[in-house]
Amino acid sequence: MTPAIRRQASLELHEIHLLDADHKQLRDISQSLSLGLDLKEMKAVREFFRNKGRNPTDVELQTIGQTWSEHCFHKTFKGRIIYGNDEIESLFKTYIFSATNEAKPKWCISVFEDNAGIIEFNEKYAIAAKVETHNHPSAIEPFGGAATGVGGAIRDILGVWANPIACTDVLGFGPLSHEHGKLPQGMKHPKYLLRxxxxxxxxxxxxxxxxxxxxxxxxxxxxxxxxxxxxGCIGLLPKSKFARNAKPNDFIVLAGGKTGRDGIHGVTFASAELTEKSEEVSRPAVQIANPIEEEKLKRAILKVRDRKLGSGITDLGGGGLSSAVGEMARRFGCGAYLELEKVPLKQEGLAPWEIYISESQERMLLLVPRANLKEVIEIFESEDAEATAIGWLTDGSVLRISYEHHEVANLSIDFLFNPPETVRIAEWKAAALQEPNFHEPRDLATYTSKLLASSNIASRERIVRTYDHEVKGNTVIKPLHGKHGGPNDGAVIKPVEDCWKGIVISCGMKPRYGKVDPYWMAASSIDEAIRNNSAMGGRRIALLDNFVWGTPEKKDRVGSLVRACEACCEFSKAFETPYISGKDSLYNESPLGPVTPTLLITAIGIIPDIRRAVSVGLKSSGNPIYSVGKTYAELGGSEYYHLKGFLGKSIPKVRAPVAKDIMEAIVTAIDAGCVRACHDMSEGGLAVAAAEMAISSDHGVELWLHEVPRSSDANRNDYILFSETNSRFLVEIDRNSADEFESITRNVPRAVVGAVTDNDRLCVKGLNNKMVMDITVDEIRKAWKSGLDIEI
Amino acid sequence: MTPHKARACILRVGGTNCDAETKRACHKSGIEAEIVHSRELAKSQALLSYDFLIIPGGFSYGDYVRAGAIWAKELRAKLGKDLEKFVEDERPILGICNGFQVLIEAGLLPQIEGISVYPQAALGTNMPPGYNCRWIHLSHVGKGNCVFTKNVDANSVLKIPVAHSEGRFMFARRNEDKYIKKLLDEDQLVFRYCRRDGQYADGEYPFNPNGSFFDIAGICNSYGTVFGLMPHPERAYHRWQLPDWTETGLEPSYGDGKLIFDSVADYLEKRF
Structure with a gap:
């Protein structure tokens, strides 16, 4: 029982007896109020209020709980890590931010500062980009969890005054064939979750x-x-319209949807492991989505931006008002005063603390100079949206909140944003793994077909068709290519009328490699994101890092996190691709164990002229096909091994200097107009890349494995076909440009390894120059298209 | 005296989201267009100051009840008389996707016996069900009545994308024969879903992406001035918007959607 008394007032307000609480009581208070604070943090809170000489209110404690949560404060990334004899001051500063900060490219306008990263597009416009995770809510309520995840990413883009122009979504599920009977209590089937x-x-x-x-x-x-x-969401922002100049007395305006009891304690929920009771206990933590409300909000915000009526903006996401108001005040070096009763509510009877931490969706916080308030409110009204001044910024650095003239919170902003340092212990031991030993199979065609139909390679068409990827009419390179719906390496959009410049969007994620070594997993994710981008003609690439990891109180989880961060730093520098934004989601653990360390790298590049962009499908028979990059016998973690029931050990490395040269050579060749089709070699290796290029076209392909540039250990047909070595491309070159292409790529490993044919077959000649595979494209197309075993 | 320059009104409401690219397409075809919020037009009652009305794609009012139903009722209630006059004046009205759904729900299409109070057709839930974004082929079956396809050759095949979950064109079963005869007799049937070679889809998925009766993709009223279609011509205006431009090259530099905007631009120019 929490020692609390209700204040003598007409409202739900409690004072919590903290000053005399012992350690057990501190823990109990944290737990019974769902604060998610540990003893060290609770002691710091007690100390703060002892100095004030009074007990905290429920509003204050909840505010602290939200602000200090892993979800809002990222204390593992910001905290101290003890790693063997080493101490890491902060993962974020040491590995992520330093990689960007060292290079400080001029085209990075705002990194890790605002709701989204902002980079230059052209003289007039900037690109904003943000990727979020929404794992916990989606596990409980997949529709609402995912929908509000999208809504949140879009609001982050609006939160830098940018117009959202494209979304990205990367998902991870258990195998669709998972037996229903084997699911623990309260856990939902992957098919149900995916749908x-x-x-x-x-x-x-x-x-x-x-x-x-x-x-x-x-x-x-x-x-x-x-x-x-x-x-994820990408936005476009006229640079001259970016306003971030709020001052004391500017109104704090809450805009958009009303506030309700949906999404209470979402962040504390996200900062704990999932249990069989999560459904029951945490259902209210999942918010309810209303995209039309956000559409209206978007229109109004862009009008406010264009008329330059606002001085600051942020979205309401995790922690609701409690997180947004505090962050805004801190950003502008101000305090804040709020009148909570002004917040428009969905239903009566919310206690002040509920109003303050509710994560109801479709809400934004704007800062508006006093003279502009009327016009701003009118703009929202004209869009059938609501906006209400609920307080203002103040001089000093105190957050004061009142509710019907009762003071319900009085906290120093400094205290709020200086939680006690979190210390985590990291440990990493290489898993004891072995390379499997088996003979080269004879039926390489069957393996190729099976790989194409396997769950991680098969066509995502059924999913992608349910997303509108054409709205706005700017999608130049599409997720489904041409009449066969081929798998392009990413997307190119042309965001500005009468300007041929394009934005190139791609991603990389290699979760299985993390089971062997998170370092090379991270390196491979970065390489994959960049090579997907390069394959379409993208350059000047910015990266976004999104970690999904297990519980940071467990040292092996933190150990693998450190390994991944080391690679993030090293390869960001090596490729000269700075991070502009990122997020981490920890506590992804359930009764079945932890999530496999998963790092999503999103790459945002540009292409000077979208008419040069390259797609995946083969274009004309007779053209030579080049393999660019050297193939090593790196089959650990590969889809091929997986198909055979092995994990293996020899996961792909990234050989940075040559990798960078390869990416640059590809882009140079694309600019020169030599490249007719390009595809990165990734899951399933050379075989799958060649198959996918044929599947996407009306042509066939012939490959000569003995010509593939390779290391001496890549000495078997199956190794060459299925190795997943990084930094490799399969490229169709215009036969009249072959000399030029060879000249451009003279300093990187490459060779003609085949040709485009007009006979609808995938034919492969092995190391001994004899045919080792001959299969019709129609057959493999069918395998690839029907592999994903789910009706959406 | 300066000659009258035709003006288009692209109407929007909460949930409309294809207004900007529709405006872009209008401008490229030389039609002056402005985007107007439905509530503003209701307040100003200025519909008749425009020469061309476009109801663009999106999810008006979240498409609750039925796609387009709420907005259709609102337009009839607030602009009813002006809308009727607009139609009688033979000023063109274009409904794309959600706009087509609105025109059907508002009784402005198919106008079996003029504008109707109740919908005479429906754009029902797709069969197979679900949202579907894909490039499809359209056979132009109009015989010259529709002012939006004057520049489209008879029986030619157009490639334009659809993206919707409620696009299955239907008549009440008892009216099917009578109404389809009327559409054919009065040259109101404009686009039918077909295969690449122009052969009608005959209900076969994915050529007919939503299970529409008679493969109907777009129809007009008997004047040929009110036109609704599920596909999005504004997304097929430029060659670079096509899904296979990297194969076929960038010449000509336009896509089939342009023909529709050019046709109505010519009509507006001749008329005003």
Whole structure:
């Protein structure tokens, strides 16, 4: 029982007896109020109020709980990590921010500062980008969880005054074939989750008229208990309209949807493991989505922006008002005063603390100079949306909240944003793994077919068709290519009328490699994101990092996190691709165990002229096909091994200097107009890349494995066909440009390894120059198209 | 005296989301267009100051009840008389996707016996069900009545994308024969879903992406001035918007959607 007394007032307000609480009572208070604070943090809170000489209110304690949560404060990334004899001051500063900060490219306008990363597009416009996770809510209620995940990513873009122009979604589920009977109590089947998540994403982005242009879906046993839902959004921002100049007395305006009891304690829920009771206990933590409300909000915000009426903006996401108001006050070096009774409510009877931490959706916080308030309110009214001044910024650095003239909170902003330092212990031991030993199979064609039909390679068409990827009419390279719906490496959009410049969007994620070594997993994710981007003609690439990891109180989880961060730093520097935004989602654990360490890298590049962009489908028979990059016998974690029931050990490395040269050579060749089709070699290796290029076209392909540039250990046909070595491309070159292409790529490993044919067959000659595979494209297309065993 | 320049009103309401690209397409075809919020037009009652009305794609009012139903009722209630006059004046009205759903729900299409109070057709839930975004082929079966396809050759095949979950064109079964005869007799049937070679889809998915009766993708009223279609011509205006431009090259630089905007631009120019 929490020692609390209700204040003598007409409102629900409690004072919590904290000053004399002992350690057990502190823990009890944290637990019974769902604060999610540990003893060290509770002691700091007690100390703060002892100095004040009074007990805290429920509003104050809840505010602290929200602000200090892993979800809002990212204390593992910001905290101290003890790693063997080493101490890491902060993962974020040491590995992520330093990589960007060292290079400080001029084209990075705002990194890790605002709701989204902002980079230059052209003289007039900037690109904003943000990727979020929404794993926990989606595990409980897949439709609502995923929909609000999309809504949140879009609001982050609005939160830098940008117009959202494209969405991306990367998902992770357990195998669809998972036996129902083997699911623990309270856990939902991957098929149910996939359908719900896909429907939720489609509902939100389609309704808002934002094309969903890029993404991926990965199936892994560890996702049965911990689904992964990444939602991203890209925005366009006229640089002259970016306002961030709020001052004391500027009104704090709450705009958009009303506030209700949906989404109470979402962040504390997200900062704990999932249990069989999560459904029952945490259902109210999942918010309810209303995309039309956000569409109206978007229109109004863009009008306020264009008329330059606002001085600051942020979205209401995790922690609701409690997080947004505090962050805004801190950003502008101010205090804040709020009158909570002014917040428009969905239903009566919310206690002040509920109002303050509710995560009801479709809400934004604007800062508005006093003289502009009337016009701002009118703009929202003209869009049938609501906006209400609920307080203002103040001099000093105190957050004061009143409710019907009762002071319900009085906290120093400094205290709120300086929680006690979190210390985590990290440990990493390489898993004891072995390379499997088996003979080269004879039926390589069957393996190729099976790989194409396997869950991580098969066509995502059924999912992608339910997302509107054409709305706005700017999608130049599409997720489904041409008449066969081929798998382009990413998307290219042309965001500005009468300007041929394009934005190139791609991603990389290699969860299975993390089971062997998170370092090379992270390196491979970065390489994949960049090579997907390069394959379409993207350059000047910015990265977004999104970690999905297990519980940080467990040292092996933190150990693998450190390994991944080391790679993030090293390869960001090596490729000269800075991070502009990122997020981490920890506590992805369930009764079935932790999520496999999963890092999503999103790459945002540009292409000077979209008419040069390259797609995946083969173009004309007789053209030579080049393999660019050297193939090593790196089959650990590969789809080929997985198909054979092995994990293996030899996961792909990234050989940075040559990798960077390869990416640059590809882009140079694309600019020169030599490249007719390009595809990165990834899951399933050379065989799948060649198959997918043929599947996407009306042509066939012939490959000569003996010509493939390779290491000496890549000495078997199956190794060359299925190795997943990074930094490799399969490229169709215009036969008249072969000399030029060879000259451009003279310093990187490459060779003609085949040709485009007109006979609808995938033919492969092995190391001994004899045919080792001959299969019709029609057959493999069918395998690839029907592999994903689910009706959406 | 300066000659009258035809003006288009692109109407929007909460949930409309294809207004910007529709405006872009109008401008490229030389039609002056402005985007107007439905509530503003209701307040100003200025519908008749425009020469061309476009109801663009989106999810008006979240498409609750039935796609387009709420907005249709609102337009009839607030602009009813002006809308009727607009139609009688033979000023063109274009409904794309959600706009087509609105025109059907508002009784402005198919106008079996003029504008109707109750819908005479429906754009029902897709069969197979679900949202579907894909490029499809349209056979132009109009014989010259529709002012939006004057520049489209008879029986030619157009490639334009659809993206909807409620696009299955239906008549009440008892009216099917009578109404389809009327559409054919009065040259109101404009686009039918077909295969690449122009052969009608005959209900076969995915050529007919939603199970529409008679493969109907777009129809007009008997004057040929009110036109609704599920596909999005504004998304097929430029060659670079096509899904296979990297194969076929960027010449000509336009897509089939342009023909529709050019046709109505010519009509407006001749008329005003």
């Amino acid at each position: 719900g998540v896909v429907a939720g994403i489609g509902c939100y982005s389609n309704n808002m008229g934002i094309p969903t242009v890029n993404g991926s879906v990965f199936f892994d046993e560890s996702y049965v208990g911990n689904i992964v839902v990444y939602c």
